[in-house]
Amino acid sequence: MSELPLDSSNVEEAYLASVIVDPEQLDITMHSLNPQYFSVKIHQDLFKAMVVLREAGRPI
Structure with missing residues (x-):
């Protein structure tokens, strides 16, 4: 039985x-x-934007 590669994109989406x-x-x-730590570029960008907004006290 071959193992499937680990795909964390679903976990990343759930976290975001x-x-x-x-x-x-x-x-x-x-x-x-x-x-x-995010495997998908758009998830990296979303995380960065969320952090910037949160640190500025703005709504996400």
């Missing part, structure tokens, strides 16, 4: 969606995550 629903989740995780 959870931040949209509850931005306080970002407060808990943004200092331990790095944009490069």
Whole structure:
């Protein structure tokens, strides 16, 4: 049986969606995550934008 490659894009999407629903989740995780941890470029960009907005006190 061959193993499928690990695909974290679904997990990344779930995390980003959870931040949209509850931005306080970002407060808990943004200092331990790095944009490069995301495997999909758009997810990296979304995470960066969310952090910038949150740090500026603006809504996500």
